Amino acid sequence: MATLESKSYVIGIFKGLMITGGHFIKNLLGITKRPTIMYPEQKRKYSQKFMGTHVLTKKHNGEIACTSCMLCATACPAECIHIVAAESPNPQVEKYPAIYEIDLLRCVFCGYCEDACPVDAVRMGRDYEMAELAERNFVVGIDFLMNRPSLQGKNISVFHEPKKITKSA
């Protein structure tokens, strides 16, 4: 049974617009707390546990800490890590990665690589802005993972060298 109210839809529209308009004014005046932010200018603060683009740590002499054991590639459920091991030019180091590539499009950012790494050479970084134009740019190598501008001066890419076990007294 159609009532007068449902027949003349103007009242219904007006009621709906009242709700929309009410929110508009509230948000405009800042009466309620807005969940949106003015993104590129304003940035959200993420948790320290956030898992973004990977970081390869480096030793104090600037060398890569990775020993190329491929445990990260073994643990990786997305099979996005590609490593080619080689004999290191440094005689103190036996094995190092000649190529270490992560396909960020394949990566699911689960952090298993970080967990699997026995020498703390790969960590999940805090970077989340990774838009690119070409697909190939998402396959990132050692240079990007270790030396990208966003890591400069940050603690995250510093490898903590293990203390040498000395004879106890």
Next chain:
Amino acid sequence: MAKVKITVNGKELEVEAGKNLVDAAEENGFEIPHYCYHPGLSIAGQCRMCYVEQEGNPKLQVACNMKCSDGLKVKTDTPKVTDAVKWSLEFHLINHPIDCPICDQAGECGLQEYYMKHGKYKSEMHEEKELKPKVVDIGDQVVLDKERCILCSRCVRFTQEISKTSELGIFSRGDRSVIGTVNDSPLTGNYQTNVVDICPVGALTSKDFRFEQRVWFLDETQSICSGCSKGCNVDVHHKKGKHIYRLKPRYNEQVNSYWMCDKGRVTYKDSNFDRRLSNAKLGGVDLPHAEAIAAWAADLKVLIATERTEEIGVWITPHQTNEELVSIFETFATQLKTNKFYSESVETLVQKDEAVDGFLLRSDPYPNSRGFLKTSKEKKIKLQSIEDLIKALEKETISHLVIICPEGERQFPHMSRISQMVKPSQFVVILTPQNAAIEMFPSALSLPTLSHYEKAGTMINHAEISQSLEAGFQMFKESRSIQQTMKDLLEAQAKRAESRERMAN
């Protein structure tokens, strides 16, 4: 062999008299851990891992030095035994660097396996580890890491007993003992890489496989080495069929026992992706397999229509399996009715075949010479020599030459001779897994076939033992087995004949 009854962990077993207890237990599902014991070598009793408790003996005994005799009663799982094994392992790990992440042996390492099964989980050593030289170059095949060595002396016994080169030895004493060669002279001979296979830890690693791949990524396929007429049994280690990384010998008492030569170990490189023909080609241009077969059938059609099928010549080598040879003979001799089969003089190769270095490697470079002679005799094929082929090409009595190409080095001398004699009017079809031969025949039609380590079939070795190859993977989508190629060719041929009949009606 007489059978005797022994008792292991209360279970009565019937085994051959005089059999080693470690082997006898393993066959019946009782694992006795061991490092220094290897069934192909003499007994050293050095690692003290294979302790068992023998009834009536107050002290623990090493199982590797016990022969099965009637009434032998041992236990492998008593607290006394597990404790002794645990402590033996702790002694092995005192100076071991535990650098598994950079060690090629990780994943197939005896120390890792037994540490997880029998190991102590916390080292009780206060002493610093003894440091020793790490990347020591000993010879052109092997790298030695003296730190990782547990001094089981398997490699020393191998060079003394099997390769008889006596190059390796244990030097110095106590915790400074190391494996090494006299005056750091390199290892020699054709059997160096076997010491890598028998090394239970990562002390001896192969230069060819060094840092190439972690072993847990590798799949295994059983095959036969393609290097010579010995036909050593091998496991092909490859990653998802896309890349072959190494060959390992597989135990066969009648053929190669546990060993394999270094020459045979690199034969996988001929089957690997970088040397392979990935697509069918006509005059250097890629084309789909079906079209290549159609082009071949079209040329055959002309020969059949003008009744000149005896102008088809076929060059074959004993690198093919018996099944492949049968399909080739049936297609060309029975269906297409040609009698011009050429090959190098296989009978001379077979007659002159001998062990080159007194151990495994033989002078006949083909793995299936006996099978080749047997199959051609069965199919009543008369084989002609390379000289006959050259003559026939010169006189142009052959206008259609089919070359079934072998792999590796052995294709070159004959192929280059044939390629110089081929005239532009002669149609050449090459069936080959490799791209090397294609360059010699720039205008030929080439079809990719399966490589040796992808094939299934049988081969007969120098001692008339028929052995089978297992097809485990296919590297390139476009490559076909020779049987399949022959079948496709005959089908294409039949189709053409059918359409011709229809047109005539």
